[in-house]
Amino acid sequence: VRRRVAITGVGAVSPLGVGAGTLIRSWLEGRSGIRDGAGRCADFDPADHLTRKELRRADRFTQMALAAAGEALEAAGFDGDPPVPGDRTACVIGTGIGGIKTIEDQHLVLEHRGAAQVSPLAIPLLMANAASGSVSMRHGLRGQCYGTVSACAAGANAIGAGVRMIQYGDADACVAGGAEAAITPLATAAFSSMAAISPTGVSRPFDARRDGFVIGEGAGVLVLEAEDAARARGAEVLGVVTGYGATADAHHLTAPEPHGEGATRALEAALADAGADASEVDYVNAHGTSTPLNDRAESEALEATLGARAREVPVSSLKSAIGHLLGAAGAVEAVATTLALRRGQAPPTLGWEERDEGLDLDYVPGVPRPLEVPEGRPLRALSNSFGFGGHNAVLCLEAA
Amino acid sequence: MSSTTISRDQIETRVADALVEFGADRDQVAPDARFEDLDVDSLDLVELAQIVEEDYGVQITGEDMKTLPTVGDAVDFVEARLS
Numbered sequence: 360v361r362r363r364v365a366i367t368g369v370g371a372v373s374p375l376g377v378g379a380g381t382l383i384r385s386w387l388e389g390r391s392g393i394r395d396g397a398g399r400c401a402d403f404d405p406a407d408h409l410t411r412k413e414l415r416r417a418d419r420f421t422q423m424a425l426a427a428a429g430e431a432l433e434a435a436g437f438d439g440d441p442p443v444p445g446d447r448t449a450c451v452i453g454t455g456i457g458g459i460k461t462i463e464d465q466h467l468v469l470e471h472r473g474a475a476q477v478s479p480l481a482i483p484l485l486m487a488n489a490a491s492g493s494v495s496m497r498h499g500l501r502g503q504c505y506g507t508v509s510a511c512a513a514g515a516n517a518i519g520a521g522v523r524m525i526q527y528g529d530a531d532a533c534v535a536g537g538a539e540a541a542i543t544p545l546a547t548a549a550f551s552s553m554a555a556i557s558p559t560g561v562s563r564p565f566d567a568r569r570d571g572f573v574i575g576e577g578a579g580v581l582v583l584e585a586e587d588a589a590r591a592r593g594a595e596v597l598g599v600v601t602g603y604g605a606t607a608d609a610h611h612l613t614a615p616e617p618h619g620e621g622a623t624r625a626l627e628a629a630l631a632d633a634g635a636d637a638s639e640v641d642y643v644n645a646h647g648t649s650t651p652l653n654d655r656a657e658s659e660a661l662e663a664t665l666g667a668r669a670r671e672v673p674v675s676s677l678k679s680a681i682g683h684l685l686g687a688a689g690a691v692e693a694v695a696t697t698l699a700l701r702r703g704q705a706p707p708t709l710g711w712e713e714r715d716e717g718l719d720l721d722y723v724p725g726v727p728r729p730l731e732v733p734e735g736r737p738l739r740a741l742s743n744s745f746g747f748g749g750h751n752a753v754l755c756l757e758a759a
Numbered sequence: 760m761s762s763t764t765i766s767r768d769q770i771e772t773r774v775a776d777a778l779v780e781f782g783a784d785r786d787q788v789a790p791d792a793r794f795e796d797l798d799v800d801s802l803d804l805v806e807l808a809q810i811v812e813e814d815y816g817v818q819i820t821g822e823d824m825k826t827l828p829t830v831g832d833a834v835d836f837v838e839a840r841l842s
Contacts, residue, residue: 415781472813475812479806480802
């Protein structure tokens with residue numbers, strides 16, 4: 360019998376502010392963290408969370424991961440004397456790009472000041488595994504440690520990897536999440552060249568007028584533990600990760616398979632992994648990027664997976680409030696979904712007004728929807744993440 | 760910049776500022792302080808060498824740095840190269 364995996368701590372740095380509580384409260388209140396066409400973490404001052412040495416030795420994506428991990432570990436009671444030994448605690452933090460600001464800054468140094476002035480810290484700051492390595496180092500997490508790299512599915516893949524480690528017994532706890540800080544000149548120009556970014560600067564997932572994603576930044580981290588041990592030590596269990604499904608489209612480098620075939624298989628795999636029937640889903644936290652292609656393919660995938668009940672299940676996208684956090688998105692969305700289930704609320708898709716032909720789900724426009732706790736089982740949600748490269752990762756989360 | 764215009768005090772101050780920027784406690788930065796005890800590691804020392812080269816035109820290699828265990832040793836090295 361595989362072990363159940365509990366979430367005992369969550370942390371987030373997002374355009375809605377610092378802290379997981381701020382994230383869910385603000386989203387439920389319908390606030391947006393998007394300003395001037397980008398979801399910047401304006402309230403995040405890394406100096407509040409890091410020592411001077413840590414600050415210099417971390418790109419912004421790692422700084423955010425350190426802050427979110429600190430919050431999650433403190434909430435789980437891991438600060439001071441941790442309940443799980445460091446040797447048995449893993450750390451997996453995903454990112455889409457890694458330290459791209461460092462790459463851009465150091466390239467300018469190379470061009471203008473010469474090779475001899477390129478920082479010896481350039482590589483350790485820009486490497487995509489810097490966040491996981493830095494979090495592990497700061498907290499003495501000495502089990503498996505690596506980054507996941509699957510574009511906008513990286514955060515969800517990281518959580519899935521952590522879940523499997525605990526289920527299999529490779530670790531008793533895992534600090535899992537995602538981080539991204541790519542609101543830089545090069546990344547923004549490159550996404551714009553692809554026509555992936557909204558030219559109007561508005562994130563309105565599933566709305567007929569959607570025209571691209573709004574770039575965001577941030578980090579989300581969850582502390583995962585074997586549920587029995589967590590309960591035995593009296594930890595507060597915030598939720599349970601009961602299923603994980605991951606697939607590839609094998610279709611196109613950036614465009615999703617138009618009917619969401621790969622996404623459907625990931626959704627079905629996550630439900631099967633959770634031992635849950637498609638009729639027993641109470642909420643879907645959509646990938647919902649606000650791009651024409653994703654939102655259509657994802658809606659089709661949900662129709663195919665949820666069948667007769669597809670149009671009754673509330674489906675909403677956090678990206679309507681914070682933009683697309685790329686490799687952090689899946690993790691921040693898992694944090695928000697966990698807390699939404701705890702509160703028994705489906706948070707809203709902000710700005711959804713105009714139905715698009717063929718996108719016929721209930722996108723929870725404007726205001727949150729109370730979720731009714733079903734008879735005989737806890738509230739259950741699916742959280743979707745899909746990435747360039749054709750990566751699909753779906754988590755099945757349940758209320759504790 | 761002519762070497763005659765740079766005093767030992769100036770070099771000491773520049774080196775101390777750099778070390779504090781790297782994360783060392785200013786109270787602990789003194790000529791006899793060992794880099795190791797200041798938690799200044801090999802990556803920091805490469806940065807220190809880059810600063811010295813940029814500010815004073817003195818080239819210090821990573822190998823040189825290994826022979827300079829204290830703050831005072833590094834300042835001596837720069838001063839000797841300048842004179």
